Each structure stands twice: as structure tokens, then as C-alpha cells.
Amino acid sequence: MSFKIYNSLSRKKEVFKPIHKGKVSIYTCGQTVYDDLHLGHARTYSYWDVLVRYLRYKGYEVTHVQNFTDVGHLTSDADEGEDKIEKRAKERKVDPYALVEKFIQRYFEDLDALNLNRADIYPRATQHVQEMIDLTKRIIKSGYAYEKDGNVYFKVRKFKDYGTLSPTPILQKKSKCRVHADTNKNDPNDFTLWRKVDSNVIMKWDSPWSVGVPGWHVECSAMSMKYLGETLDIHGGGYDHLYLHHPNEIAQSEAATSKRFANYWMHTTFMTLNGEKMSKSTGNMLLIRDALKMYDWEALRLTLVSSHYRKQIDFNKSNVRNSEALLLRVYRVFERVQESTGGKSESLNKWIREYRVSFEKAMDDDLNTPKAVDVTMLFLKKVSQSLGNKKSILEKSVETVKELLRVLGLRLDKEIVIGVTSGSSVKVTLSWKELVKKVSGSLKKKNKIDGLMEQLISLRVEARSKKDYATSDDIRTALKKAGVELEDTDSGVKWRVK
Ligand SMILES: [Zn+2]
Known part of the structure; x- marks a missing residue:
């Protein structure tokens, strides 16, 4: 069976074909590291983990790169506001580099606790400024960017397919643009590749244009190209990136290389908390580390992947309770197998094969994780009705369930x-x-x-x-x-x- 991905670029499911046979390159937009992660982040990263695990299960050699944005991300995703990290460091009266270090460490603590496999490479923006400067030079050379007063801007109207990824029109008429827009821009829609900064800013670098910082969007293009080449297989990110960050990544990358930047674009939708949008600004959020104090990690992890990644779900107590009940049923069947002396029947063999086929069929269909859980529960029901099978076959059933549910990030190794x-x-x-x-x-x-x-x-x-x-x-x-x-x-x- 072939693996199908819903490609946000074509807005339909496509059969996945890697650039190099047997290999997959994946870049996913990572965290701007100035705060702890909440469950919405955990959900997005859990799906990238499932994607990588499933491709590896299918025999692909996967390279997964996920960046840390430790400079350049302004308080608005567009070119307005202050650098998020500089701002937080100033508020807390700490060095921005120390702030970054702290939250990268906590990022790993949180995601390790939820059993997420780590990406293969975690490039940090501050360590790749030269690559961003080089890429910006290439874009200027190809005629898609201009310098003004030490800043460099990307000419969006020159790029023919600008914004096709975005579900809503991305270019605004001049009159509709905000009044505070950067007056150096020839067109208010243009976005920043390099920004000149004041002397009191701590994180800053020399460049041919000014002492400044790279624009946020250019970071991902430069770092993904460095580690995965000028065209990569899969690029992932949160749904919000569809409207600006990813269209900008495409425009600047393709303007520089004249090659397609990424073949498949995947986006996860958001998770609400008790029916309302999870957000740092409104305070309606639950940090991973707080959730882990309230619930078992495995029940949390199952809750995070129990709906389809493109479907919005709500996180609430009853969802976690459902996951707990499901896990209890799984462990109960394991326990019954453990206690059973077994019989002579071999009827389960056929069901083990069918279970694997239906699990793969679900996952091949654009990572249909809820369906994969459903077919597992049906299979487990079959197992508990077939305890008269040979002990070795019963044990094989348990091993198969463990193998497949581990693709979803569960461990199922709690000792009973x-x-x-x-x-x-x-x-x-x-x-x-x-x-x-x-x-x-x-x-x-x-x-x-x-x-x-x-x-x-x-x-x-x-x-x-x-x-x-x-x-x-x-x-x-x-x-x-x-x-x-x-x-x-x-x-x-x-x-x-x-
Ligand atoms: Zn990005």
C-alpha cells in the first residue's frame, strides 16, 4: 500500500514519492524558545513524531530536522513588534542567550516525558546567521530583494506564485495595510530578510547591509537547505504558518534557487482547551509539565494523537479519561494473556495478519491515527475472545499490538x-x-x-x-x-x- 499525504499545496491527498528512493527528508518548524511548551505544541510535535516513526516503520531512512528559533521572531509573525526573545530577556533581566539555553533544556524535558523521539538535527538560528546572510545575498542577486537603510526586503509581487499555499488571499491593498507599517518598504506586503537593529540590542550580527538580525522567515529556508538540500520531501508546521510564514519560506527559497522548495506541505490544526482556543496571550492553556502532574503520560500521549492531525480537537478531562480507559483495556488484555495457559487453536494468526493490514491501511491514509486506534481495539477484543489459542500465538498478538502502538508513541511497557x-x-x-x-x-x-x-x-x-x-x-x-x-x-x- 502506498502512503498518502494531504498536501496543503495541492489541497488534496497525494501518493508520497520521495526524491531519493528509500530516503525521506523532513523539516518541521520548531519552537521560538522563550517560554515553556503547552499542550497545543505537544500535539503538533507528537504528530511529527508519529510521521517519522511511521515512515521508519515502513522502511524509509528518515532525516528529520527541526529548528530552534532563538532570534528574529517578532511579537507579531509579520514585521512588527519586538524580538520575542530580547523582550522576554529584558523583562526577566537575564541574558537572552541564557534564556534560550534554559528553555531549550526545558523543551527536551517536556517532550522526552511524552516519549517523543528527538529530531536528528536541531539547528539554532543564532548559529546559522552566515547561511542566512548568504541566502539573502543570493535573493538580492536574483533580483527578488532590495536594500534600504540597512534593511533588506523581499519583493513579494515579483514572485509569480506568491501566497498560493495560503487558504486566504495574502496580498493586501496598500490602503488596507496598517498605519505602523515600515516606511522603508516599497510595498507594505514586502517582508524583511535582514533588519537593522539599535545598538542596545544584545543579539546582533555584522552583515554587508548593517549590524542587525535575520528576518524570521529566512531562518527556516537557510537551515533546511543547509541540512536537507535545496528541495526537501516534507515540510511541516502548525496551521497558522499557512498564511504567512510558509508562503514566505517558499517565495524566498524558490527565488534564490529556481527550484521547488518542498514537495509536500503538512499542517496540524489547533487544539482547544475546554472549548476555547489555547493561547498564551489569553492564558487559556495548559503547560505540558503541569498536565504531566495531573495525568499519566501515556494517557496524555494517546489523547494527543487520538484525533486526526488535520481535525481540531478539544482537550478536556473527559478526553483524558477516555484514553485512560482505553489503555486500561489494552493492559487488561495483556494481563489476561499473561495469565492464560493457552490452548491448541491457531485461529488468531489470521487476525494478527488482518490487524496489521488494517493498521497500515489507516496510517497510509494520511496518518489516520484514530482509525489505527479503533482497529487495535477491535483486534484486542478478538484476542480476549481467543484465549484458547496457543500461548505463543497469544504472545505474538500482544507483541504485535505493542509494535504498532509504539508507532503512535506509546510504550506499553508498564509492569503489572x-x-x-x-x-x-x-x-x-x-x-x-x-x-x-x-x-x-x-x-x-x-x-x-x-x-x-x-x-x-x-x-x-x-x-x-x-x-x-x-x-x-x-x-x-x-x-x-x-x-x-x-x-x-x-x-x-x-x-x-x-
Ligand atoms: Zn519555519
């Missing part, structure tokens, strides 16, 4: 400790609250909790016999918080730790 206890005739030495505290502590130290669980379950049995369901429920809830789940079965109370 299971115990069953009747809870009768046990000497109880502490209150249930103290016991739960001890359970929690023992789990952290990876110590056995069998004895403590015996006591707790005994207390719970006692409470239930007195019809004190409130206490019985409190014990269950407190244990769940500590990481232990209870299940009432015919043979006693089953508990499990994940």
Missing part, C-alpha cells in the same frame, strides 16, 4: 503486579490512611506491598460488612491515586499495580 487476597483473618496494625501512605512509599522504593494490601483489603471488607460504603470507596480511591487498582472477583479482591 497482580495479587489476589480474600482479606480475611489478617491482623491490622494501622489505619487505612496510614496503610495507603505506606503502600505509596513502598511502590516508590519498588518494595513488595502484599502484606499492606492484605490489611487494607481486610479493612475494606470489614467496612462493607458494616455497610460503610463511603469508607470502602475512599480506600479504593486513595489506592488508585497511589497507583493500585482493585477489582472484586469471585475468588477475592484482585489488585494490580502499573
